Amino acid sequence: MSAKIPFNKPFIAGKELYYVAQAVTLGNIAGDGHFTQSCCRLLEERFGIHRVLLTPSCTAALEMAAMLCDIEPGDEVVMPSFTFVSTANAFVRLGARPVFVDIRPDTMNLDESQLAAHVGPRTKAIVPVHYAGVACEMNDILQLARQHDIRVIEDAAQGVNAFYHERALGSLGALGAYSFHETKNYICGEGGALCINDPQFIERAEIIRDKGTNRSQFFRGQVDKYTWVDVGSSYVPSEIVSAFLYAQLEMLDVIGERRRQIYDAYYERLQPWERRGLLRLPRVPSGCRSNHHMFYIVVADLATRDGLIEHLRREQISAVFHYVPLHSSPMGRRFGYAEGDLPVTEEMSDRLVRLPFYYEMNHEDQQRVVEQVSRFLERHGKTFDAAVCPDFVFSDKPHDG
Secondary structure (H helix, E strand, O other): OOOOEOOOOOOOOOOHHHHHHHHHHHOOOOOOOHHHHHHHHHHHHHHOOOEEEEEOOHHHHHHHHHHHOOOOOOOEEEEEOOOOHHHHHHHHOOOOEEEEEOEOOOOOOEOHHHOHHHOOOOEEEEOOEOHHHOOOOHHHHHHHHHHHOOEEEEEOOOOOOOEEOOEEOOOOOOEEEEEOOOOOOOOOOOOEEEEEOOHHHHHHHHHHHEOOEOHHHHHOOOOOOOOEOOOOOEOOOOHHHHHHHHHHHHOHHHHHHHHHHHHHHHHHHHHHHHHOOOOEOOOOOOOEEOOOOOOEEEOOOHHHHHHHHHHHHHOOEOOEOOOOOHHHOHHHHHOOOOOOOOHHHHHHHHHEEEOOOOOOOOHHHHHHHHHHHHHHHHHHOOOOOOOOOOOOOOOOOOOOO
């Protein structure tokens, strides 16, 4: 029997273990030491972000962003339903109501053309989620936010080292959040970062991050002692985590190039099936530069999706669907949502399949995935119904502007 091909596989790209040992030798593994600060500086300089603060997770970064924006009970926060629960939880835990917007079928991102209809007098923030490392249409989103004096908080969990008109994702909104979870492009097991592009948030962000104390000011010599000055929590990662991450960030371009190669190979080998109308490949709109976070395909219907995943499982290949839309979840129903409210989100959620994709994936394993997808489509594939998906236009290659 062939060896199992996992959906994801953590990896070591450079000096991860050496830096972890060095962190211990330096004598500070609690956090905010040499490696934490080095990661922050690298991200700030590379992506043009005013201030970066590492956090234990992207969830923590989103929670900090919600606190910085003074989210209160009765506020509304606009976001897509096709996202991870942390996007909503960060605001719901402070009493806000998530206002879910449908997605675009080409990128799976929030549909900016529907955004204005969901903004009202209680809207406190808009949270665009950059799905698969492909940017939302940020010019339209930022323009609407300025008109209504609303904060934009980018959920760029999947968007590290991806760009929108040459600006890094995470650098466009007032605040942004990155993830370095083991499933992401650059990893440290569990980790994240808060991106601060509006300088007015920096001082309070440092306080919230360090349990509500002004400890950062104390270490800089700005106060002679530190004390409790605001609400906060423990949002500082350990130096060991930061040391592992710094080695990954040093290899930013090497890792990015390898992921591009894997992505392009999938695209080229599966393109004949798109031409036959049996699947749809990912889209990257003009002006967006993807970080090739994942490779997914969209098939004709739910039965085809489930059949393909089961076929791959029997062949020792782990492929998975993605989010169950938040509006159709038990928590979503508590906010008054029901199935049918966001038809594109529901349709795409039922039809999307993510294929194995990781840094160390070799040619032979990738070819095996492609062969098994092809075998299933040859026997059981269905063509798209143009009436259901009129915008599924099959092209020769993705645009990656």
